[in-house]
Amino acid sequence: MTRLGIFGLLIGMFLAMLDGLIVGTALPTIAGDLGGPDQLPWVVTAYMLAGAATTPIWGKLGDLFGRKATFITSIVFFLVGSALCGLAQDMTQLIAFRAVQGLGAGGLMVGALAIIGVLVPPRESGRLQSMIGVIMPVAYVGGPLLGGLLTDQLSWRWTFYVNLPLGALALLLIVTRVHVPPAVRARPRIDYAGATLLTTATVALTLLAGGTSWILGAIGLLALVAFVAVERRTAEPIMPPRLFADRNFTLAQMLSLLVGAVMLTVTNYLPQYMQLVQGASPAASGMLLLPLMFGMLGAQLVTGRLISANGRYRIYPILGGALMTAGAPALLLLDGDTPAALASALTLPIGAGIGLVMQSxxxxxxxxxxxxxxxxxxxxxxxxxxxxGSLGIALLGSLYAARMGDGLAARLGPAEADRLTTGGELTPALLPGLPERTADAVRLAVTDGLHVMLLGTAVLGAAVFALSCLVRETPLRSGVPDAPPPPGAPEPPGRSARQRPTRLTQGGAFDVVDSGSIAPG
Known part of the structure; x- marks a missing residue:
């Protein structure tokens, strides 16, 4: 594969990394322009839900119909959704179009990694890992900044339109420069029943977290029970049950779910405080989050190197949980009088905690x-x-919106509060023009909503700390893995799949397995 082909794949991965962050700094302006701040959590949740539900399906489709064709299809879905989001005229349209965008986003990362795993030989994995390591901080740090600049200088709609030229370039390079050989092994069957049940459970439980009818809770639980039963019987399950027989694996997935909730909630709602309370522009609010982003990235990079040096890892999720538990209450110091520099610095501990847990x-x-x-x-x-992330945005975002709405109603009256939240006046640009009494009420209400959300985040951090204490320090495998036997073939005598050694190279948020495949962190 040529360098241009690799560059095209990296652009596809970059789009997946960037989109979850670039929209965050534009959310307050979007809510003011389209109305309905109570629906704001669903702008993020619809995207995350669609991506979560389709990620394993895109992977299976790539095995069946070709990885290149499937990856191109996912990019097209993503670009169509991006264009539609930029054209949205109300909040309902935007939420629906974000779901379309999420359908494509579910295949971006998994599609690129699948192609790389097939085409890149082991001796080049380290160099490619370095390239991935370069684009991650650009997306994580540049996302909020770019989102703020586009909102300030052009329009919030450009946080979606910016995907179009990047995606078009990725499509051109992948079509012309990436050549994937046909699969030589038997093609697997799609676990349709498992995919349907997993999607149903994910959507139902997330809607329940957002405050919808409790009946969805029953539907979600029944779908989960049925999903487990199906996965035990199907030939090629989306989630092989044998994985969860390992205690550390199960704990790692629980920790990942919790840290995903904390990361997405904090990165999407702190910009609203920065803009509506601190009076920062969208671009400035992105810069004020730099300590959080650098803390997250620095912790991942340092943790990867330390684990490679001494082989010990149990302490890092415990330390990460402690930092998250302490970092969320520290942010309760944020109010209308907090200096901007202090407000920015207070985001560092929780960012470092998130990075420690993600890497470990x-x-x-x-x-x-x-x-x-x-x-x-x-x-x-x-x-x-x-x-x-979907559950965190839905649950904690609903708490934020409810507390902010109650605060506005208590200080201004229900009619005035409703006019602000639905009439397009609650935007950072229009806030200085409001009467002083109204502007003060908005700042206090936003701060109250943020504090309730942070208390929920602290509870999640405490759960991360408690679960991390249950992790066992299992020795790391070393060496290159043997090729796995064909499906149905017995293991060689005296050597099970668990005993086959594997060499893992640590390097930040991505782990490279020396068989040539790259696993996302």
């Missing part, structure tokens, strides 16, 4: 799974983080 759960997942299950294991990890 990736390693635990890789070390706990058999080599034959590496793809399914990393797909499960990605799904857990995505579902966690």
């Amino acid at each position: 759960t990736t390693l635990i997942t890789m070390n706990s799974a058999d080599p034959r299950d590496m793809g399914a294991a990393n797909g499960t990890l990605t799904l857990a983080r995505t579902v966690g």
Whole structure:
């Protein structure tokens, strides 16, 4: 594969990394322009839900119909959804179009990694890992900044339109420069029943977290029970049940779900405080989150190097949980009088905690799974983080919106509060023009909503700390894995899949398995 082909795949991965962050700084302006701030959590949740539900399905479709064709299809879905989001005229349209965008986003990361795993030989994995390591901080740090600049200088709609030229370039390079050989093994069957049940459970439980009818809770639980039963019987399950027989693997998925909830909630709602209370522009609010982003990235990079040096990893999720538990209450200091520099600095501990947990759960997942299950294991990890983000945004975002609405109604009266939230006046740009009494009420209400959300985040951090204490320090495998036997073939005598050694190279948020496949962190 040529360098241009690799560049095209990296652009596809970059789009997946960027989109979850670039929209965050534009959310307050979007809510003011389209109305309905109570629906704002669903702008993020619809995208995350669609991506979570389709990620394992895109992977299976790639095995069946060709990885290149499937990856191109996912990019097209993503670009169509992006264009529609930019054209949305009300909040309902935007939420629906974000779901379309999410359908494509579910295949971006898994599609690129599948192609790379097929085409890149082991001796080049380290160099490619370095390239991935470059685009991650660009997306994580540049996403909020770019979103703010586009909203300030052009329009919030450009946070979606910016995907179009990047996606078009990725399509051109992939079509012309990436050539994937046809599969030589038997094609697997799609686990339709499992995919349907998993999607049903994910959507139902997330809607329940957002405050919808409790009946959805029963539907979600029944779908989960049925999903487990189906996965035990199907030939090629989306999530092989044998993975969860390992205690550390199960704990890593639970931790990933919780840290996904914390990360997505904090990165999407802190910009609203920065803009509506601190009076920062969208671009400035992105810069004020730099300590959080650098804390997250720095913790991942340092943790990866330390684990490679001494082979010990149990302490890092415990330390990450402690930092998250302490970092969320520290943010309760944020109010209308907090200096901007202090408000920015207070985001560092929780960012570092998130990074510690993300990196260590990736390693635990890789070390706990058999080599034959590496793809399914990393797909499960990605799904857990995505579902966690969806649930966190839905649940904690609903608490935020409810508390903010109650605060506005108590200080201004229900009629005035409703006019602000639905009439397009609650935007950072229009806030200075409001009467002083109204502007003060908005700042106090936003702060109250943020504090309730942060208390919920602290509870999640405490859960991460408690679960991390249950992780066992299992020795890391070393060496290159043997090729797994064909399906149905017995293991060689005296050597099970669990005993086959695997060498893992740590390097930040991505782990490279020396068989040539790259697993997302």
